[in-house]
Amino acid sequence: MRDLIEIRWHGRGGQGAKTAALLLADVAFNIGKNVQGFPEYGPERMGAPITAYNRISDNAIRVHSNIYDPDFVAVVDETLLHTVDVTKGLSEDGGILINTEKSKEEIIPLLNGYKGKVYTIDARKISEEALGKYFPNMPMLAAMVKITEVMDEERFISEMKASLEHKFAKKPEVLEGNMKALKAALEQVQ
């Protein structure tokens, strides 16, 4: 992993982009990293475009500004590609992850000529198959972990299992579904 990774999340209010950023901070913290996870706040309501951020580092993080030149970007809702400049400031050494059922070839022309790596994942399909509902967070989280190389996949799976076991102690089926979604995402992100 690089010394400092900066990530920007794009989503819509209510879809869980903020939650995904906080989850990523959580898992990174769990393996001993210094983390930041924060949303950009405004009076946005359900459905409005929102932004959230992560910083992950081995060193203490002191900076408290937003992130303008992220290493990675995650787009939780592909419809944002038409209205939000998601690659703005994005490092070409980094990459962008988009939740879509479309192919990479279909997506790339929508990215304002971005030259870095482009990843896609069909979080809806994964989520619906694993959980029976559309919760894009878990697949997006797993995919971001893989892309950013914040930690290795095995460690990620074991950390998530431990934390979800605690959270869903009384709902084993939810635990199982989430774990399934995470693993599927690690496999399917491309």
Added chain:
Amino acid sequence: MMENKFNFKEIQERPERLAPGHRMCAGCGGTIAVRNVLKALHPGDKAVVGNATGCLEVSSFTYPYSSYEDSYIHSAFENAGATLAGAETAYKALKKRGKIKENYKFITFGGDGGTYDIGLQSLSGAMERGHDLVYVCYDNGAYMNTGIQRSSATPMYADTTTTPAGTQSNGKPQVRKDLVAVMAAHNIPYTAQTTFIGNMKDLYVKSEKAIYTEGPAFLNIMAPCPRGWRFEAADMAEICKLAVETCYWPLFEVENGKWIINYEPKNKLPIEDFLKKQGRFKHLFKKGNEDLIAQFQKEVDRRWEELKIKANA
């Protein structure tokens, strides 16, 4: 709650809980209200007394002299409800944690300015949340502390310094706010209206009920202000009696949602009898203003009838 027998002599002999030496005006009705409410505390029971800014506050705790036998707190004009609610909650917290063993009652006083107007929100909040406290309004029908400006408790046509009677004005254009009904609408266990009548039994009994009812209670006490109403202090008892006998100020209570009229005059007196004693209504008795008195009478009648319907009387 259990009603105790009203023993007038025993009550008068109880230790005074509002000490003399306060600086209220000579003949102040507000002070009569406070003294008598505090007399309803059973001897030996502890209390915390609260107070909104107003005549009472600036005169009864003028540093370094406190007129209160009990612990006392004043913080501002519009927050007597919230301030005492805080003290009452502290009592609950400290009692729960075993830091306090004694029992305390919580009683707070405000004038109509601090109660009907600027402090209404704070009062409403305290009542709605169910704190075990009594809020007593000594209602003298105007902002007397600042010099007789109208309040929402000022009766129609009263001549005040912000509703002066003049060639283009008949005094206050609006009718009084019905605060007791507003308080009753909070569905609190006890609310009542009273004034100084006879041997003060009505005031005593209601104060005792209010203090010893669990949960929030509200008392509205008409407390005439000789200076603001412009009458001779010696007529205090007479003015109060006329207020009740004309049904301008009915004695009633609302106990657990049940409206009860405590006194119905056999011969309801015309409102002129109440008005003509007071300088603030002098202009109503000028020739040509007869219709104003008729309007006033109509409003008194309307409210009395409405009250009777509520009380099913």
Added chain:
Amino acid sequence: MAIKERMSGNEAVAYAIKQINPDVMPAFPITPSTELPQFVSNYIANGEIDTEFIPVESEHSSMSAAIGASAAGARTLTATSSCGLAYMWEVLYVAASDRLPIALALVNRGLTGPLNINCEHSDSMGARDSGWIQIYAENNQEAYDNFVMAYRIAEHKDVMLPIMACMDGFITSHAVENITLLEDDLVKNFVGEYHPEHYLLNKDEVMALGPYAVSNYCMEAKRAQAQAMMNAKQVILDVAKEFEEMSGRKYGLFEEYRLEDADYAVVAIGSACGTAKDAIDRLREKGVKAGLLKVRVFRPFPGKEMAEALANCKAIAIMDRCESYSANGGPLSAELGAALFKNKNQAEVLNIVYGLSGRDMTVEDFEKIYEDLADVAVNGVKEDSYRYVGVRE
């Protein structure tokens, strides 16, 4: 030993509240401090603490109920932001003049006009003369630590004043970051039990509070209150020392970052200071002698101490995350400027307004400020020293 965690500033302060388990908390929700009463309500609902929570109908009542509760002898706190603090304004003065050691967790947000929910210090700065101690945090760690220290300062017999522990809205309150927490027992022992000397519910002594005082008493009362604020300075340092022994984390009235040999200094409050530190490290690598003075305690105001710490600087940027519409800069500029003059500091000074209503402040913004400082150090302040950073012009 120390507990490594990650949490937001609001979570961190709520955690401190849980460890302290105060007697009474009245509060009314307002963004971005709303989570605090929510967390406390949840702790109570699940039996983790037995604080009495009063869901008041407004912030005015929140502070009023806090006054009643504290006067009655309860360890009391509340939380608010922005307009909520403004609505308390009248009674903030009462709490202080009554000498009640209430703690207020303030999550800084700009005052309305226009309506906005983001970070600014106009709320607490508006209350700077209300008689409350004010301590500011750079991040979640400091927000937590400051709250753990708050009652020790406020309840000290030489002080007996209310205390406002401030953190930046959203930037600190809602950002999840690493934090080191203290064990419950340590915090409990450190904060201790509250034993007020005089209180309403004292069975052995009545108390009357909140008199009308004629002019011949009022001024003396205010003088005594001013003394309590002066006393607070030493108490804050003593408490910090004891806190350091327990936690290993050092606090003073302010923090100096690479200031000792600095030619150019920024003076600021709150979360932007962390960003400034990154800028300073970059500049130091290039040989620029940049430094920072981070104000932790604004009331009591450590003017002389700060002026002395800045004595060797050639140029200083005093940064206010707050407009005071004085046409002359913000409140920190005004007060520190006066302190520099009294101390006969020779530095050129810029009065900078930044970060209003959540306007972001980046490392690059700070680098530009240090550039400007280098310029004015040589050429003097040519244009107005009162400047905006980060505004479109």
Added chain:
Amino acid sequence: MLEDKFKTENIDETVRWQDLTPGLQIYESGSSRLFNTGEWRVNTPVVDFEKCKQCLLCVPYCPDSSIPVKDGKRLDFDYDHCKGCGICVGVCPFHAITMKEGK
């Protein structure tokens, strides 16, 4: 124990700031008794105990708590505090109280 300097009787307008009670709090019951409002009086109520039937009706109407009661009987007025408002005159059913001009 309450420090002597914090007792109401020792607080007056010559006391320096260091010696006033903190927050101007007062720790005594009914200390206003030390303040003589009787000086305000222009006219003075006088009770004729021959006519007084000890009904005590005057007692609750006194705004200045200046009609002491002992063993079921009212005593003479507390002239240290009575402001001479005359309410008691109007309340007495037996015309036992009259106002006298002056103190």
